[in-house]
Structures are given as C-alpha cells and as structure tokens.
Amino acid sequence: MTFDAFEKEMNRGFLQLLILMVLETPLYGYMIIKAVAGEGYEVEENSLYPLLRRLESKGFLESRWEIEDNKPRKYYVISQPGRRLRARLMEIWELQHRVIAKFKRGTGDG
Amino acid sequence: MAKRLEDYLRRVGSYLADEDREEILLEIRTHILERAGSRGEPTAEEVDRVLDDMPPPRAMAASYSEGQEIIAPELRNFLFLYTGILFAVHLGLTVVASIAGTTLALFPFFYAPATHRLSSILLFLPFAFVFDFGLVSLFSLPSASGLPI
16 A cells, blocks of 8 residues: 555544534635645545535535536535534544643654 | 546446445536536646545545445455355266266256366366355345455
8 A cells, every 4th residue: 555545534524524614614625725735735536526425415414506607516514413523533533632732752753 | 528527437436336426426517516616617637636636436436435344354354265165066976977877956056067078177167166166255245244344
C-alpha cells in the first residue's frame, strides 16, 4: 500500500464527518469544494460526489434540484438521522483526537 | 467545448450502472461547467482546462461503485477452493463419460460429453473450468453471503 492509499483511507472517515458538518446549510457539490478549500482542505470530485450519493441513499442527507442562472444544481442538506450520525462520529473523532494527542508525545514527532 | 465534454460524460457513463446514471452525469456536467465558469459562462479553453484536471472517466465512474464488491470478500478465499472441487468432479465425470462412451449431464451443473478423442476432451476442459468458475461466482455474490451488503 502506497502513502496515497493510506492518505485516502484516512481521509474517507474525516470527509464523511466534514460533509455532515458543512451541510448544516444547503450547498451543492462545487460550493462544498470551494467552502472547504477556503479552509485549506482539498476535496477531489471523485471522493465528494460518490460520498454525497452514499450519504443520501442511507438517509443522512436530503437533496433537491434547483435551476439557477439556467444551471441545474443539486443541493444537499443534512437530515435528522444525519445529525444523529454526526453526533456519534464527533464523539469518535474527539476520542481519537485525545488518544492520538496523548501518544504523540511519546513518538518524538513534535 | 461541447464535444469534449460530451465525450468525457459518455465515457464516464459507459462505466456506470444504469441506476441513477443520468443524474450522476448531470451532476458531473454541472460541476465541470461551474468550475470552468466560476466568473460567468465558461469558454472552451476553461472547460478544457477543467477536463484536463478531472479524474480519468473510468476512475471517476469507479468511485461511485466503491464498496460494492462483486464477490463477497469473506467468500473470496472459497472461490478457488470450490471451483477446484467442482472442476475435479467435472474432470472425473468427463473421464468416466469418455470411457463409458455416454454423455453425462446433470443440468445445469454438469455436462460431460461422450468422446474418445483426447483432443476433444482437452478442448472441452477449459470451457468446463470457466463454467465451474462462473457457477461458484454466482453463489459468491454479496447477496448470497447472507450478510448485509
């Protein structure tokens, strides 16, 4: 497994949580990419769009198509089950963060 | 502009399952045009630049089927084992059929032709192996594993 594969694997869970947080406000795909890029995090198209569909198909996101400026845009927003999932994922993320911070001190990685 | 964009979408679409294909392609099209024309209507050059930066069509389409395994991962180890067992039985029946001079068939699982010619048997065996592999694969689909997909 290359570094890229490890990175992709690590980003997958993070991206799920990030999307569930960002979509408190309805946004379409390109807006999500721009919003997240503004914070210095790059999301690739082939990670974002399939993930949006998977979360939608499991009921964690809702969507609607809108025509704006003659362009069809698919807006996504978090659903009630999505908020429950987000709360659970946040607990996991906070626990992971604490555990990593604790053990990082012993690695000498700074 | 249109031709290259249409060609990209057509190629992505050729790798997608029928279900939701049109909606996926519409969303990708919108994304490309939004990204290309973030300051208004995109020019041909702007669309070309975005297309140059997009994942290859096959990779783009493949990302939509991630996690949807054709063979249930927990059954993968058994795929070749069961294919081997089935093929061994098939081979045995083929030998018996050629000695007895009678066609043996248990539809749809086995067919062993009555032939005394070694060349015919050798030609038949690869077909038998592929058939056996396909048969075992059918029973190895994720839905056949009894676990939630």
